Each structure stands twice: as structure tokens, then as C-alpha cells.
Amino acid sequence: MRALELKLDELAGLCEGLDLPAYWVDRYGFIQWATSAALQRLGWPEGLWQGRRISEMMPQSRIFEVLAGGQSLRCRELTYIGETIQISYQPCWRDGELLGVWAVIEQQEKSCLELEEEEIGASRLLIQMYETLLGDLLLGLAVVDSNGVIITVNQYWEKLFGVNLAEIQGMPLKTLFPESHMGQVLATGQPRIGETWTRDDEVYFLSELPLRCGELIIGGLVKLVPVENVETRDLVARYQLLERKLLFYQSELSALKHEEDPFVAIIGENPHMVKVKNMARKVARGDATVLILGESGTGKEVFAQAIHRASPRADQPFISINCAAIPENLLEAELFGYEEGAFTGAVKGGKAGKFELAHGGTLFLDEIGDMPLAMQAKILRALQERQIVRVGGHKPIPVDVRLIAATNRDLVAMMQAGEFRSDLYYRLSVITLQLPPLRERRDDIPALVKMLIEKFNKKYLTSVEGYDKELERFLLSYSWPGNVRQLENVLEYAFNMLEPGQKLLTLQDLPEQVTGGGPLGENDLRLETVVARAEKKAILQALQATRGNRMEAARLLGIQRSAFYQKLKKYGLSGKEEDHD
Ligand SMILES: Nc1ncnc2c1ncn2[C@@H]1O[C@H](COP(=O)(O)OP(=O)(O)OP(=O)(O)O)[C@@H](O)[C@H]1O
Known part of the structure; x- marks a missing residue:
């Protein structure tokens, strides 16, 4: 940060030294500095502009477009206190982050004329390039100017429409090709792609794109690609595959939404499973907290979702969070959200946490056994007081959530070892479902x-x-x-x-x-397998040494808790070492 401040100061000093009318607006729109030449040009009295937003000082400023779009604007004309001035805006970035915008009041109008000439020159060059490229490609191409008037077309296009370039040059594209939406493309700068057009039973893909030169839209390009083209056929096939996949997911989604009894989708006719399903069906109707126990991959989340969908909260959100997969220092912000400026990297305007997002619905806390003790206390408080406070905030926010928690750890043993709060355990375990x-x-x-x-x-x-x-x-x-x-x-x-x-x-x-x-073939001597076998063994030993305490085991192995959790998943370990040794 210091280095950056120095650079901004240097820029200010340099502009001042060059007597350049310039000012700097930070990414929130506040004026940070302005040179004496700028103050004189703009008539800003000393002491009035400091700490103010540019929008207060100059409501017609275009800086917000630059802050929003991140692209420079050159020689933008505006009328300010009865005078026409031109300002160029240059956004400045550091490590992918927008720092602010440097604005320079242009001193000579000539520079803008030069710019326009440059732009026209560039567009000519672009058109020449297109003319060379148009050649005899197996697709129809047409280039229009910014008014939608035909500048050039290629031979394929000529044949397709039965015309000559000479007779259509200067003609509005719409006259020759009424189906075109080029007017809209030129007006909005938004391309239209993926549409089809048919002539004499032949199907073509139609794309209409704006041609840009920096900021300026200088014309448009129309492409007509015959579907018969081999490459296109391949694309069509892939597109159809994607479309079928999309339909599949849509049908899955609507099946999920309209399922009469959400437990039907849970496969399990084994007597133990039937018992658990019946119990879950009953508890779904109420609002009690549910604790689901079972090894990894036994369907704890599937049950939690089914309970939610069979509950009166079904139309409200179901929010799920895996407590073990989130680094400890981020967990509180994930659960309770944070206010703007709560820590470095905090999003502007703050962010809602999972409790807030689940308001009115169900919050599923997976791997609750891996929740640090301090966080356990905060969760208990949120449940008792039915309100939360965002990190870095003071205002209590009411939350109405049904909590479903899950773990594959022995919470009773953890409680006895002082690793899990007994008050939270009793609160969570009102109803317990054990999945086999x-x-x-x-x-x-x-x-x-x-x-x-x-x-x-x-x-x-x-x-x-x-x-x-x-x-x-x-x-x-x-x-x-x-x-x-x-x-x-x-x-x-x-x-x-x-x-x-x-x-x-x-x-x-x-x-x-x-x-x-x-799980890992003993006869396989490939390095990858041997390393995996050794890694699995080390994890099992660490779990044994810590009596199944994952946090302790991760610490013993010297790896992050979330990385440790991923490895457990990779090797299909539940964290109960005796199961798989
Ligand atoms: N009884 C079941 N019927 C159909 N699919 C199931 C069933 N049980 C589990 N699955 C499927 O198995 C996968 C794992 O289930 P789920 O994520 O619910 O397990 P989990 O116990 O929550 O695992 P973890 O503790 O590792 O988060 C999911 O894709 C789920 O759809």
C-alpha cells in the first residue's frame, strides 16, 4: 500500500510540475487530488473539493462509466459552468484491482481531432483487413458501416443473394436482407449469435457482430454459415447434446421440485433405512432441530434436503455449508456474514452469511463435529437468541432458520473429551437419525x-x-x-x-x-499409488493417535484442516480409523 501511495503522490507531483490540469478520483468516486491547473480550469475553490465525490462537484462527469466499465474514455466533451471542456479518463489498475481514475482536462481541441483521424484510419485498416480475409470462404460475410450501410460482401454472399458487390455497395443491409437485426446490434453494441436463417431449404447459422475500434462502434459484420459445413455439423451435434443435457437437468430439477414425497427418491428398502425414512418423514412436519449421523457418503445431505422439502418451509431456501471444508478463519464470516470494511478483501457493501441466506428456510450444517469450539458457542447463541450479528457489525439481525446438522464423528465422546459443547449437543440432538x-x-x-x-x-x-x-x-x-x-x-x-x-x-x-x-491395490507399484498408499497410512496413524480428532490429526500432519478433509474424501475414509485399517 505504501509503495502505491508513493506512486500516486508521484503522479500528482508530476502533473503539477507539468502544469497539467488533472485530478484523481478513487474507485469509490472520491476526489483524492487535483492540480492547481485543474482547479483553475474548473473553478474549484481550494478546500471545497477535498473529500468530496466527483458527482457532487461535477454531476455530468463520465468518470462513473469508467469506474463501472474499467475502460478509458478519451476527449469526452461536457459543458461545465457554461464552458465546453474535453476530459480524458484513464482507469488505473494494480494486481487486477481498479485503483481509481486519472482524469486530464484536454488543453487543445486539436488532440481530439487527431484522435478522430486516428480512429478513422484504424477503421479503414480494419476494413481492408476484412476485405482480404473475405476471399472465397465457405460462408457468407458482409461488412456494414455504423449506419448499417453495406461496405463490402464476399463472393459466397454474392452468390447466395444473386447480387454483385458493385450494385449493393452503399445499400442499407436491411433492404437486401430484411431478416437482419444489425440496427439493434449497432445501437446496443451487443452481438446476436446462435440464430438460424433459411433460404431454399438450406439452413444457415446467422451471427451479427459489432465492429469496434476502441470505444467506437465503427460498423458491423454479418456471418451466414451453412449448417451443412462439416465443422458446423459437429458444432450442431455438440449443441444438441448440450441441449439434451440441459433438458435432463431441467426435468431432474422439476421432478425434485414437484416430488410429492421427497423421501421416495431416497433409495433404501433395507429395514434400517425404512425405519430412518419413516422417522425423517415424521420430523419433517415440525420445526425441531435434527442431527443426522453417519459415515461420509451415506446420504446425510440427501436426508437433510428431503426433510426440508417435506417441511412447511419447503418454498423457502435450503442453505448448506460444510463446516470442515472451510478454513477456520473464514468460517465465522461464512456463517454470519460481514459488514463492509470488516477485513482486508471484504466486499463493498458487506455480505450476508449462511444464517441470513437461510432465513425462513433450513440451514444444513454438515460436519458439525469439525466446528471449532469458539464457533460452536456463536452458533448456540444464534439459535437461542434467533438473531445474528455480522462480523465487524453491531446491529442484531433476526433470523428464523430450522437447523439440521450432520456429522460422522462421535459427538458424545467429543463432548466427554471437552471438544464439543454439551449445551450445543443437547440442543442439536433433539431428534437424531443414524444412517447405516x-x-x-x-x-x-x-x-x-x-x-x-x-x-x-x-x-x-x-x-x-x-x-x-x-x-x-x-x-x-x-x-x-x-x-x-x-x-x-x-x-x-x-x-x-x-x-x-x-x-x-x-x-x-x-x-x-x-x-x-x-481401496488401494497392494500389487500396484506405480509411484502415484505408492505415494497415495503412504499418505493414506499417515492419515490413519494420525487419526489413531488423536482418537479420531480430525483437527488434531491435521495439525499433526502439518496440513490445513480443509486439505485434510479433502484427503479423507479422496481415500474414502470416514475419520473413524478402525473402519478401514
Ligand atoms: N439412499 C440414497 N439414494 C439415492 N442416492 C443417494 C442415497 N444416499 C446417498 N446418495 C447419493 O450419494 C451421494 C452422497 O450423498 P450425501 O452427500 O448426502 O452424503 P453425506 O453423508 O452428506 O456425505 P458427507 O458426509 O461426505 O458430506 C449423493 O450424490 C447422493 O445423491
């Missing part, structure tokens, strides 16, 4: 796989019908340390390995780390 790991409900695996195959068939436009006996045996016997999420990832991997037209999934389509005799 997948290895304890293997009878649900076929239904889950069927659902996932349908899902990925839609996503990848494939037509897989099932899997062979060998794969079936594997799917039913594997330990699935990462539970349903791992099953989902493994099958998605298989879909990416499919041969064209393949109807049955086989064991060979699955990732080797899974099929190689355990």
Missing part, C-alpha cells in the same frame, strides 16, 4: 446401481442395460468405505470407460484402485 453405512445394507446395492445406471444413461446419452455376473459379485462384496458416494463415483468412472454401443458394465470398467483388492 452401505456395507451394512448391501441388499440396497442392486436398486442403487439400477438408479445410477438410469441417471448416467441420461447424462451420457448411453444405453447401458446392466452389468455382468462378475461385476455383480464385486459390487455386493466390496466394503464401500466411501458409501453411496463412492458407488456413484465408481459407476460414473465406468461410464466414462464405455466402448461405443456397450450394453453391460464389467469389472474391467471400474477403477483399479477399487478392484485391485482394496
